[in-house]
Structures are given as structure tokens and as C-alpha cells.
Amino acid sequence: MRAKIAVRSLVMVTVLIALLSSSALPALSLESQQSSWQSAQEDSAQAALDNLLALTLQSGMGVAFRLPAPAAAALLRQAGLNRPPWRNAFLVQAPYASGDPAYVQQPEPVNAQTLHWDPAKMDRTVSPQALAWAIINELAWVKRFEREPAPDVQRRAVQSWEGRLLGRLALLGTLFAQTNLRDPQTGLYFHGWRGGAIVDRAFLPLDQITLLWAWSKLATASPPGGNILVSPEQARQMVRQLFSALSGSQGLLRRPSELSPREAGLGVEALVSYAATLSSPQEIRPVLQLIREMLPRLSSAQGDWSAQAEAVTALLSVYRLSGERTALLEALRQWKGLQKLWDPQAELFVSRAGDAPVYLYSVQ
Known part of the structure; x- marks a missing residue:
């Protein structure tokens, strides 16, 4: 039996949200979609939350x-619950690099112990990318629960519990990265940790980019309930240090030609998120310059679903940050090109253009 995993249609909803939130865009017809836009949003959001809770709990x-018993009791009290929504929750502060979401025993309702994935198929390495994606999503749901509380009292209490717990895990993941993955000499993060030691000392671009994004989100997040392990000011200091390491004369952000189109797209989004933590024009100006230097890499994303979808969201992020219409027009061009990868018979986007299309399901 397999747990639910996120599929690429969720990423397409993200792209559509970005497109529709850009007020200068022409109206887009969604009549050909099988479900309404609101339904697609609700379904994708629920699936995304289910996936995150499956991983972290x-x-x-x-x-x-x-979680110490007093802290667990305080969490319930703050949320207004008498008992936790999940029994025997396995709290993950630092997710492993990969695994197979297959249950190894008959699952029981609300008993997390019966929902463990197959341990034999887990890569027990902790990588910065896996950690960063978890933190980004945890903080996104903390913000969403604060912004859009459920109308139902009981569901709102459960959301409060989940949000506080996810916020705690995001902060613990941050401390884990700082303690176990960071190289104090370079300010960068090693690629692999396992069993208490660094097992891969490489500094991969996507590791640093996703952590820059995660620390930026942490710096702008309102502190969740419970013990505040990392203050917003500490997070701002962390993200500034990482940006400094990445943007120095030999930093990887100074070498955009070495990044793949998808890495460049993620890099642009991370830089836009970092710019949101800054208030001084003097600090924002060099960030915008780095973004402009990376944008040409996005033009080569044609024909690759993942890279092209990332290019659309990255370009729209730039448009919302700077108001530059050229970014908006390029996003529209990439969006139109993305439609060529749609297979109406399969009702999926193919991963790459070609005679033998491959359909990928991904948690990212």
C-alpha cells in the first residue's frame, strides 16, 4: 500500500496561481479544465498538506x-485540544534525502506508527535540499493557517496544533543545518550528513540556493507558538551570511552560466525571497543585479517541463518585485511554450518534448 505523494499537477496549480495573481496579465480561460479553479486550488492545497504531514509526522x-511531555501538553493547551490529532507521531526535524512512500503494515486511522514508510528503501543521508524544502513548506503552512483559519472550530484547533508543530520543526531543522551541515570556513553547507558525520563535503549549487530561500522565508515568518528557537533577526543574519558567501567574487551566484535553467530559476526565486527581507535600497540593488544576470539562463528552459515551469514562476516573481514588464512578457512566452508539453490523452504534462515522452511524478 502506498501513501499519497504530490504530483506535477500541483506544480502547475502553483504556476497558474502566479500567472493569475499578476494583474497585468490578460484573462486566461480555464473552461477546458475538468474541475473549477477553486476546486483545483482546494484539492492541490489539501494534497500538499497531506504530503507534508505524512513526511513530518x-x-x-x-x-x-x-517532544518533551510538558511541551507537548503546552502545545495542546495552546491549540485548545484535549488530545493530539495523531497518536504516536514520529516528528521529523531533518528529513532524509529520499525514500519510498510505501506502508509496511496495515494503516490504522490517526495512528502514525502504522503509517511509517519502508525503512529498507530510505537513503538515510540528510541533504540541505531535503531539509530546505521541508522548512519552506512548513513555514508556508504556518503562514497559511494564520492567514486563513478554518471556519469550523474543531478544524481550526487542529490547524493551530499542526501550525505550531510545523513551526517548531522548521526551527529545529534550521538549527540542525547550522549545527551539522554548515562549513564555518566558507559559510556554505555540505551536501551530505549521515549518522552523526559529514559523508559528502561537496557544495552543490541547489543546496545553497534552496537554503537561501528557506532562511529568507524564516526571516519573514511571524514567530510560531511555543519556544522560539530562532528569532527573525537571527534568521536575517543567517541569510545575509549565506548570501555573502554566494555572491562574493568567486561565489556561485556570480557564475550563472554554470547553473542549469532549473537551478537558475530556483536561484531567482530565492533571491527574490531574500530581497523581501531587506529594507535598504543599497542592499536590494546588488540583489536585483544578480537576478538580472541569471535571467538569460531561463530562456534555455524550452522543452523541459520542470525547468520551464520554474522559469514561469521565477519570472513572475521578478515582475512582482521590480515591475519590469520584460519579465512579465518572458513569463507569458514560457507559459505558452509550456502548453506544448500537455498531452490531452494522458491529461498530464510530459517531462520533455520528444518522440518518447516520459511522465514524472515528483514531490517537488
Whole structure:
């Protein structure tokens, strides 16, 4: 039996949200979609939350964190609950690099211990990318629960519990990265940690880019309930240090030609997120310059679904940050090109253009 995993249609909803939120865009017809736009949003959001909770509370796929009994009781009290929504939750503070979401026993309702994934198929390496994606999504749901509380009282209490717990895990993941993955000499983060030691000392671009994005989100997040382990000011200091390491004369952000189109797209989004943490025009100006230097890499994303979808969202992020219409027009061009990868018979986007299309399902 397999747990639900996110599919690429969720990423397309993200792209559509970005397009529709750009007021200068012409109206887009969604009549050909099988479900309404609102339904697509709700379905994708629920699936995304289910996936995140499956990873962080149920899967057992990561470095565990045992919440002390007094803290667990305080969490319930703050949320207005008498008992936790999940029994035997396995709290993951640092997810492993990969695993197979297959149950190894008959699942029982609300018993997280029966929802563990197959341990034999887990890569027990902790990578910055896996950690960063978890933190980004955890903080996104903390913000969403604060912004859009459920109308139902009981569901709102559960959301409060989930949000506080996810916020705690995001902060613990941050401390894990700072303690176990960061190289104090370079300010960059090693690629692999396992069993208490660094097992891969490489500094990969996507590791640094996703962590820059995660620290930026943390710096702009309102502090979740419970113990505040990392203050917004500490997060701003962390993200500034990482940006400095990445943007120096030999930093990888100074070498955009070495990045793949998808890495460049993620890099642009991370830089836009970082710019949101800054208030001084003097600090924002060099960030915008780096973004402009990376944008040409996005033009070569044609024919690759993942890279092209990332290019659309990155370009629209730039448009919302700077108001530059050229970014908006390029996003529209990429969006139109993306439609060529749609297979109406399969009702999926193919991964790449070609005679033998491949359909990929991904958690990212």
C-alpha cells in the first residue's frame, strides 16, 4: 500500500496561481479544465498538506525529535485540544534525502506508527535540499493557517496544533543545518550528513540556493507558538551570511552560466525571497543585479517541463518585485511554450518534448 505523494499537477496549480495573481496579465480561460479553479486550488492545497504531514509526522523518514511531555501538553493547551490529532507521531526535524512512500503494515486511522514508510528503501543521508524544502513548506503552512483559519472550530484547533508543530520543526531543522551541515570556513553547507558525520563535503549549487530561500522565508515568518528557537533577526543574519558567501567574487551566484535553467530559476526565486527581507535600497540593488544576470539562463528552459515551469514562476516573481514588464512578457512566452508539453490523452504534462515522452511524478 502506498501513501499519497504530490504530483506535477500541483506544480502547475502553483504556476497558474502566479500567472493569475499578476494583474497585468490578460484573462486566461480555464473552461477546458475538468474541475473549477477553486476546486483545483482546494484539492492541490489539501494534497500538499497531506504530503507534508505524512513526511513530518508519519513517515519515520528522518532524524527524529522527541517532544518533551510538558511541551507537548503546552502545545495542546495552546491549540485548545484535549488530545493530539495523531497518536504516536514520529516528528521529523531533518528529513532524509529520499525514500519510498510505501506502508509496511496495515494503516490504522490517526495512528502514525502504522503509517511509517519502508525503512529498507530510505537513503538515510540528510541533504540541505531535503531539509530546505521541508522548512519552506512548513513555514508556508504556518503562514497559511494564520492567514486563513478554518471556519469550523474543531478544524481550526487542529490547524493551530499542526501550525505550531510545523513551526517548531522548521526551527529545529534550521538549527540542525547550522549545527551539522554548515562549513564555518566558507559559510556554505555540505551536501551530505549521515549518522552523526559529514559523508559528502561537496557544495552543490541547489543546496545553497534552496537554503537561501528557506532562511529568507524564516526571516519573514511571524514567530510560531511555543519556544522560539530562532528569532527573525537571527534568521536575517543567517541569510545575509549565506548570501555573502554566494555572491562574493568567486561565489556561485556570480557564475550563472554554470547553473542549469532549473537551478537558475530556483536561484531567482530565492533571491527574490531574500530581497523581501531587506529594507535598504543599497542592499536590494546588488540583489536585483544578480537576478538580472541569471535571467538569460531561463530562456534555455524550452522543452523541459520542470525547468520551464520554474522559469514561469521565477519570472513572475521578478515582475512582482521590480515591475519590469520584460519579465512579465518572458513569463507569458514560457507559459505558452509550456502548453506544448500537455498531452490531452494522458491529461498530464510530459517531462520533455520528444518522440518518447516520459511522465514524472515528483514531490517537488
